Amino acid sequence: MNHHTVPGRRVVRAAADTETAARRDTHAVVIGGSIAGLLASRVLADFFGTVTIFEKDHLADNAEPRAGVPQGRHxxxxxxxxxxLMEESFPGLTAELxxxxxxxxxxxxxxxxxxRGVWKLRVPSGILITCQTRPFLEWHIRRRVCxxxxxxxxxxxxxxxxxADPGRVTGxxxxxxxxxxxxxTVAADLVVDASGRGSGTPRQLDxxxxxxxxxxVIDVDVGYATRLYDRPPREDHPWKALIIAPTPPHGKRLGVVFPVEGQRWIVMLGGWNGDHPPRDDDGLLEFARSLEAPDIYTFMRDAVPLTPSVGxxxxxxxxxxxxxMQRFPGGLIVLGDSLCSFNPxxxxxxxxxxxxxxxLRQCLxxxxxxxxxxxxxxxxxxxRVPRRLEAPWRMAAGEDMNWPGTQGDPPFGTAFMNWYFGRVHALTARDPRVLVQFVRVANMIxxxxxIFHPRVLAPVLTRSARVGRPRLMRQKVPASITKR
Ligand SMILES: Cc1cc2nc3c(=O)[nH]c(=O)nc-3n(C[C@H](O)[C@H](O)[C@H](O)COP(=O)(O)OP(=O)(O)OC[C@H]3O[C@@H](n4cnc5c(N)ncnc54)[C@H](O)[C@@H]3O)c2cc1C
Known part of the structure; x- marks a missing residue:
């Protein structure tokens, strides 16, 4: 592994044929073979002769969780x-999943x-996602990258x-x-840090x-407990996925049930500001029972667990x-969780x-x-990349400010946004157009x-956003929005 690095080197855009058009003698190194590293590598491969991803974990050809990505079990x-975006990078990925x-x-x-005290309406929005475990998704992307x-x-x-040489990172x-x-020592024209939350870049730059x-830093102290359950083919729930989220500031507890590959359910219980779920069976059930609606409790009570819970x-x-930063070395890019890590x-x-x-592709x-x-x-x-971080950062850091135990400086305008979103959430139980617009923004489409479009703004300002009482989910799914 020996590459020559010259400051100021250039890359060329790959035309139809990636390998022949990309400049053969340029080399990009990516630190970390998780989601951010894999997606960045796909882009770099169109512009650099060689891309090397270094991953500290052993990567098996399967969808097992691994030590370097402990969140993968959740x-x-x-x-x-x-x-x-993943589908655009790897056409056919969704079908493979x-x-x-x-x-x-x-x-x-x-x-x-x-x-926030109400069930959102159940009307179609046309937004289709896939649900799977994290290692399963990563494994499919990794296979395509390889x-x-x-x-x-x-x-x-x-x-x-x-x-490093003075002024730049050289490998x-x-x-x-x-x-x-x-x-x-491995020389590189560009080093991309995708090593996650524990990134050593700040210390090394120092x-x-x-x-x-x-x-x-917005300290929110969230705790998770996650467990996999059997998903028998003939189960008959009035939903394919279930979320029970709290009403702040008093409600701090959340539960989620998603279907995943292998005919299984993944169930997560979590809490803000130190209100963490226990891991033992009885404690978990009690935690589920304390959620603002009983549906996850009844689900867990009757379902067959396949694994112990992990925290x-x-x-x-x-x-x-x-x-x-006033001074920053050439030849270095930081992205993914290394740059910004959100309340999961x-x-x-x-x-x-x-x-x-x-x-990264646009800049290249x-x-x-x-x-x-x-x-x-x-x-x-x-x-440029911070501009794209602004919205998700405001969303996460701002929303977390709804709980009084959260520590940190809220983004500008948080109080107004939280008031506004409080009304939006209430309206998602009654107004299909507000719901669909909210979900499109949440999905970053x-x-x-x-969210300030007149179709949302007008009802937010004019209609009372009354909060309903929690009850078991029995809502029928209407055939289409237009019927309402
Ligand atoms: C509990 C939890 C739940 C989450 N849920 C969601 C969710 O529902 N949806 C969502 O979109 N995101 C979720 N996330 C966030 C998501 O996991 C990350 O944003 C995503 O994995 C991208 O992170 P990354 O690739 O930058 O870093 P990571 O996934 O942390 O990967 C870093 C990689 O770098 C490797 N590495 C680290 N240091 C070195 C080194 N020195 N040398 C070589 N290799 C190294 C590690 O082994 C690892 O493979 C969740 C996070 C947590 C903690």
Whole structure:
């Protein structure tokens, strides 16, 4: 592994044939072979001669959870925008998932969603997502990445630090986890940090004399307990997926039931501000019984568990502002959870990683058109990517402020947004047009500004947003919106 690195080198856009058009002697290294790293690699393969992904875990050819992604054992819903971007990167991916056992679920008519004291309407929105476990999704993406001939995925290989010259990162120092392996320096024209929440980039930049990026921390102390259950073919629930979310500030407890591959249900119970579910059977059931509607409790009471429950504690939303650093080395890009990590309850991480990859593609395409150097392209990415983080960050950090135990500086305008969304949530139980617009924004299909579209704004300002009383989900699914 020996590549030459020259500052100011350029990449060329791959035309129809990726391998022949991409410049053969350019090399990009990606740290981390999880969702953000895999999606970024797919983009880089169109512009660089070789892309090497270093992943510290052993990567088996299966959908088993692994140590480097402990969150993989927990519910991972993918918003429609993320799924669409993944499908664009890997045409046919959605069909492969469904063929392998993912469940197709319509976001509004198939979901029974209790939130802020009301059941959302069950009308079709045409937004179809797939439900599967996180390792299953990652495995399918990984398989597709491994079919791209100029990508090398090196597993069981730990990236220990950057290799650097004054002014730029020139590669990485790696060490295989196989017995007796020594450290090795791998040169690269571009290094992409997709190593997740525990990213070592802030510390390393400090050691290299650049200082650390400013950081926002919204401490929310969320706890999860997750368990898989049998999903017999003849079960007859009036929903395909079920969410029971709390009414803040007093309600802090959430429950989710999603269908996943292998004819199983994944059930997650969680709580904000330290109100975490226990892990033992009786404690779990009690926690489920304390949710604001009884449906998950009755489901769990009657269902057959396949696994013990596993826990996860998520302390804080974290966002690093690399774009504000006065000095930043060339040859380095940070994306995915390394850059911004959200309260997982809102399910935004994978879609945001897909948006990061899309931004990377746009920056590379523009840079190639203008004949920019790799460093100039990386710099443009650093300045542009925060714009796409703004909406999901506001959503997560702002929403978390509804609970008084949350610590941190709320984004500007949080009090107004939380008042507004409180009314929107109430209206989603009565107004199909408000519901569909809300779900389109939540799925990141539409810009957040659409939540102020007159079809939402008018009822928010004029109709009383009364909160109903919790009861068991017995709502019939209407055939279409137009019937209402
Ligand atoms: C409990 C929980 C539930 C979640 N639920 C959802 C959800 O419902 N929907 C959603 O969209 N998102 C969810 N997320 C977020 C989602 O998991 C991440 O946003 C997504 O995986 C993208 O993260 P990433 O690829 O940047 O980092 P990670 O997934 O954390 O992956 C980092 C990778 O880098 C590797 N690595 C780390 N350091 C090194 C190193 N030095 N050398 C080599 N390899 C290294 C790790 O082994 C790992 O493979 C959830 C997160 C949590 C914690």
């Amino acid at each position: 519910v991972h819903s993918i918003w429609k925008r993320g799924l669409t 469904v063929e392998g056992g993912s469940a197709e679920v319509e976001m509004t008519s198939d979901f029974a969603w209790y939130h 079919q791209i001939s100029n990508i090398r995925l090196v597993d069981q290989c730990h990236v220990k630090r950057f290799a 990485v120092v790696v060490q295989s986890r196989r017995a007796g392996a020594a450290e090795e 050691e290299l004399g650049y200082g650390q990026p400013a950081m926002s 996860y504690r998520f302390r804080a939303n974290t966002r690093r502002y690399y774009e504000r 309850i809102y399910g935004q991480g994978m879609t945001t990683s897909a948006l990061d990859a899309m931004t 395409e523009r840079g190639v058109r203008k004949g920019d150097s790799i460093d100039a392209i990386a710099n443009r990415f650093r300045k 539409d810009s957040p500004a659409r």
